[in-house]
Amino acid sequence: xxxxxxxxxxxxxxxxxxxxxxxxxxxxxxxxxxxxxxxxxxxxxxxxxxxxxxxxxxxxxxxxxxxxxxxxxxxxxxxxxxxxxxxxxxxxxxxxxxxxxxxxxxxxxxxxxxxxxxxxxxxxxxxxxxxxxxxxxxxxxxxxxxxxxxxxxxxxxxxxxxxxxxxxxxxxxxxxxxxxxxxxxxxxxxxxxxxxxxxxxxxxxxxxxxxxxxxxxxxxxxxxxxxxxxxxxxxxxxxxxxxxxxxxxxxxxxxxxxxxxxxxxxxxxxxxxxxxxxxxxxxxxxxxxxxxxxxxxxxxxxxxxxxxxxxxxxxxxxxxxxxxxxxxxxxxxxxxxxxxxxxxxxxxxxxxxxxxxxxxxxxxxxxxxxxxxxxxxxxxxxxxxxxxxxxxxxxxxxxxxxxxxxxxxxxxxxxxxxxxxxxxxxxxxxxxxxxxxxxxxxxxxxxxxxxxxxxxxxxxxxxxxxxxxxxxxxxxxxxxxxxxxxxxxxxxxxxxxxxxxxxxxxxxxxxxxxxxxxxxxxxxxxxxxxxxxxxxxxxxxxxxxxxxxx
Numbered sequence: 001x002x003x004x005x006x007x008x009x010x011x012x013x014x015x016x017x018x019x020x021x022x023x024x025x026x027x028x029x030x031x032x033x034x035x036x037x038x039x040x041x042x043x044x045x046x047x048x049x050x051x052x053x054x055x056x057x058x059x060x061x062x063x064x065x066x067x068x069x070x071x072x073x074x075x076x077x078x079x080x081x082x083x084x085x086x087x088x089x090x091x092x093x094x095x096x097x098x099x100x101x102x103x104x105x106x107x108x109x110x111x112x113x114x115x116x117x118x119x120x121x122x123x124x125x126x127x128x129x130x131x132x133x134x135x136x137x138x139x140x141x142x143x144x145x146x147x148x149x150x151x152x153x154x155x156x157x158x159x160x161x162x163x164x165x166x167x168x169x170x171x172x173x174x175x176x177x178x179x180x181x182x183x184x185x186x187x188x189x190x191x192x193x194x195x196x197x198x199x200x201x202x203x204x205x206x207x208x209x210x211x212x213x214x215x216x217x218x219x220x221x222x223x224x225x226x227x228x229x230x231x232x233x234x235x236x237x238x239x240x241x242x243x244x245x246x247x248x249x250x251x252x253x254x255x256x257x258x259x260x261x262x263x264x265x266x267x268x269x270x271x272x273x274x275x276x277x278x279x280x281x282x283x284x285x286x287x288x289x290x291x292x293x294x295x296x297x298x299x300x301x302x303x304x305x306x307x308x309x310x311x312x313x314x315x316x317x318x319x320x321x322x323x324x325x326x327x328x329x330x331x332x333x334x335x336x337x338x339x340x341x342x343x344x345x346x347x348x349x350x351x352x353x354x355x356x357x358x359x360x361x362x363x364x365x366x367x368x369x370x371x372x373x374x375x376x377x378x379x380x381x382x383x384x385x386x387x388x389x390x391x392x393x394x395x396x397x398x399x400x401x402x403x404x405x406x407x408x409x410x411x412x413x414x415x416x417x418x419x420x421x422x423x424x425x426x427x428x429x430x431x432x433x434x435x436x437x438x439x440x441x442x443x444x445x446x447x448x449x450x451x452x453x454x455x456x457x458x459x460x461x462x463x464x465x466x467x468x469x470x471x472x473x474x475x476x477x478x479x480x481x482x483x484x485x486x487x488x489x490x491x492x493x494x495x496x497x498x499x500x501x502x503x504x505x506x507x508x509x510x511x512x513x514x515x516x517x518x519x520x521x522x523x524x525x526x527x528x529x530x531x532x533x534x535x536x537x538x539x540x541x542x543x544x545x546x547x548x549x550x
Contacts, residue, residue, distance in 0.1 A: 030052065031052050034050075034052050035052075038050060038082075041087070042441075042442070042443075042444065043441040043442070043443065045075075045078060045079050045080040045089065046074075046075040046076060046079050046080070047071065047075055047079045047080040047081050047082075047090075048071075048081060050082035055082040055083055055084075055085070056081045056082045056083055057083060057262075057263065057267060059081070060083060060262055060263075062258045062259060062262075062534055063533045063534065064258060064426045064427050064450075064533070064534065064535050065426040065454055065533045065537065066533070067081075068090055068092070068426065068427060068450070068452040068454065068455060069452075069454055069455065071090050071452075072090070072092040072452060072455045076092075077091070077092045077093035077096070077455070077459075078090070078091055078092070078093065078096060078439050083262045083263070084117070084119070084261070084262055084263060084264050085264065086115070086446070086447075086448045087446075087447055087448065088447075088448045088449075088450055089438070089443075089447060089448065089449050089450070090450050090452055091438075091439065091449060091450070091451050091452060091455075091456075092452040092455025092456060092459065093439075093455075093456070093459060093461075094456055094459065094462055094483040094484075094485040094486045094488075095439075095483070095485075096438060096439040097451065097456075097485040097488070097492065098485070099436070099437065099438060100430055100438060100449065100451075100492075100493065101485055101488070101491075101492030101493040102493065103492075103493045103494050104493075104494070108136050109432055109434055109436050110430045110432065110436070110449075110493060110495075111136050111139070111494060111495060112134050112136065112430065112431045112432070112433065113131070113132060113133075113134070113428070113429050113430060113431065113495055114132050114134055114261065114429060114431060115134055115431045115433075115448070116134045117260075118265065119260040119261070119263070119264075119265070119268065120132055120134075120260060120261075122260065122282070123256075123257065123260040123281075123282075123285065124285050124289060125257075125350075128346060128347065128349070128350030129142055129347075129349075129350025129351050129353060129354040130142050130143050130146055130350075130351065130354055130498065131354045131357075132257075133350075134431070141347075142343075142347060142350065142351055143498065145319065145320055145323050145343065145351065146351050146354070146355070146498050147498055148319060148323075149315075149316040149319045149320065150316065150355070150498065150499060150501075150502055151498070151501065154314070155212075155502070156402050156501065156505055157402050158212060159208070159212065159402075159502060159505045159506060159509065160400060160401065160402045160405065160505065160509055162208050162211055162212060163208065163400070163506070163509035163510070163513060164400055164513075166204060166207055166208055166221075167204075167513045169221060169222075170200065170204055170221055171517070173221060173222075173225040173229075174193055174195065174200075174546065175191075176225070176229060176231065177193055177195070177225070177228060177229055178191045178192075178193050189547075189548035189549075189550065191547060191548070192545050192546070192547040193545070193546050193547070194523060194543065194544070194545050195543075195544060195546060196541050196542060196543055196544075197368060197371060197520070197542045197543075197544045197546075198364065198365075198368040198530075198539045198540065198541055198542040199224065199541070200221070200224070201364040201367050201368060201510065202247060202251075202360060202361065202364040203220040203221040203223075203224045203243075203247070204221060204364070204510070205359060205360050205361075205363045205364045205367075205506060205510075206218065206220045206243065206246075206247050206360045206364075207219065207220050207221055208359070208506065209355065209356060209359030209360050209363075210239060210240070210356075212315065212316065212359070212502075213315060213316040213317055213352060213355055213356065213359070214239060214295060214299065214315055214316070214317045215313045215314075215315035215317070215318065216237075216239040217235070217238060217239060218238055218239045218240045218243045218246075219235040219238045219243065220240075220243035220244070220246075220247060222235045223238075223242075223243045223244055224244065227244070239295065240291060240295075245287075246288070246291060247360065249284045249287055249288050250288065250356055250357055250360060250361065251360075251361050251538055252280075252281065252284050253281070253284060253285060253288060253357070254357050254361055254534070254536060254538070255532060255534040255536070255538060256277070256278075256281040256284075256534070257534065257535055258534040258535050259274060259277065259278060259281070261429075261535070288353070289349065289353075292349045292352055292353055292356075293345065293349060295317070295352075296317070296321070296345050296348050296349060296352070297345070299317050299318065299321060300321050300345075303318065303321055303322065303327065308326060308327065312327065316351075316352070316355060317348070317352060320343055320347075320348045320351055320352070321342075321343070321348060322342075323342060323343055324340060324341055324342050324343075325342050355499065358497070358499045358502075358503070359499060359502060359503075359506070361536075361538055362424045362425075362503065362536060363503050363506045363507060363510075364539070365424050365531070365536075365537060365538050365539040366415070366418065366419070366424050366503070366507055367507055367510050367511070368539035368542045369418050369422050369424075369529065369531075369537075369539060370414060370415065370418045370507070370511070371520055371542065371544065372522070372529050372539075372542060373414075373417075373418055373421075373422075373469055374414070374515075374520070375520060375521055375522045375525070375544070376469070376522075376525070377469055380414065380469075380471055381515070383410060384410055384411055384414055384511070384515065385515055385516070385549075387408060387409070387410045387411060388408070388411065388511070388512055388515060388516050389516070391404050391407050391408060391512075392404065392512060392516055394516075394549075398516075400509065400512055400513070402505070405505065405508045405509065405512070408508055408511075408512070409475060409476065410471065410475055411508060411511050411512075412474070412504075412508070413471040413472070413473075413474035413475040414471045414511075415504070415507055415508070415511075416471070416473075416474040416487065416489075417469060417470060417471040417473060417474060418469075419457075419487070419489040420457045420458075420463070420473075420487060420489075421457065421458070421466075421467075421469055422529070422537070423453045423454060423457055423489060423537075424489075424536055424537055425453055425489075425491075425535065425536050425537075426452075426453055426454060426533065426534075426535055426536065426537065427450050427451055427452060427453055427535055428450075428451050428453070428488075428491045428495075429448060429449065429450050429451070430448070430449045430451070430495075431447075431448050431449075432445060432446070432447055432448075432449070433445050433446075451488065453488055453489075456485070456486065456487075456488055457486070457487065457488075459486070462482060462483055462486040463486070490503075516549075517548065517549060518546045518547065518548060518549060519546070519547050519548070519549050520544050520545070520546050521544060521545050522542075522543070522544055522545075523543040523544060523545060524543065527543075529542075530542070
């Protein structure tokens, strides 16, 4: 009490000028300390000068593709930027990834993608799922069951099976839209339809991922068709009632992650432009989580009401709910100790959400960009279609099988070249909690590395004429002839993308189903590719004309 009385007396005798002097001194001390730490930092790399309080946020626009491209052009293959109180090292050269991406189950130095922050917690991704989970032990636990669900050989066949089932539905909607008032079945192959291909494919991939993950249909293609046609279709008991809102919400959530990765609390909650966006993103987060919670609750109740000796359907949701229980159909107990337990609903939601995001937007964006480049390079499209016809002859009964997709070498070369020149993801991060060595430098704990995928994929030391679209780079070429980290479409190391095989099969299936049957051309060949960019790219619109192949 005596101490408080003394302080109160001192405060009472201070004048306004005294307070102003104290504030100036405090600010001066902060600025001095800020720049002292900056000037004395180890491994001084080039990069934009951080400013007190705002650091390098003055160069941040939430578009990491533009940000990292400009940093590489101005400062080179390794540079630095300060955001959200973290020193971030941007890497744009394959050789610098050697230690970071070499897989090792014992060395966890580069196992963490993002550090724990109140922002990631606020966004609902901390300690959940596999995408942004910073807890290595929990990540291994979730990754085990994620892999168990999507990397099983039977899952590959199931993807192709559902692609075969869903495509006639998509084709039927397109035919109906040719002339919704008086469509003539006699038109057969003599029609042309102008559509937004990106929007349709996003609905197709959403319908596919929903049924693969849950065993139930969402009918997002039907919902979108109803918004385009006066003739409506009815689908009973959709898993997600408002699939249009859900798809948009999932895309917004994925694009919004950047704000929570790079901006501190003050910017997110007090700067008007960011404050409004963050408010909407958090409302959207609550909506998405509510939908997923209801899906999990519904399926858990169905399982509980099913006799123990009855066979359950095989899907990711069922697998996650029954994992490490008496209903576990996989009966694989490779996790140990306190991890040998069922997953909580929050953990199930995290895994399910990661799969929804990866299986819908990224795959549809990849296919849209592939279509865009094929329209600009007709000779490439001609060669690709010829390969498809050689595996699936036009005049023979069509029966797409998984093993046949593996024969499509040129189609895969096209996919790889599109991934090289316009990757879906712009970066992947790594955060180190222990000292490490990267790019010949010794780094202290607490440093964040950001791999600039566009910079890696277009590096002139590794790719001749990198600005030229040329699938021949990958066709019948030995992958060992190039640097093993010169193409990092799915990341690398133990934290690589677990859905890479699913994405590849989905893309190959779409390429076969659509380009085998339809000819596609851009409505405006001179129009730029309409993408929205964050840590990933999303193709917003792709206006094309489709017609049956002669």
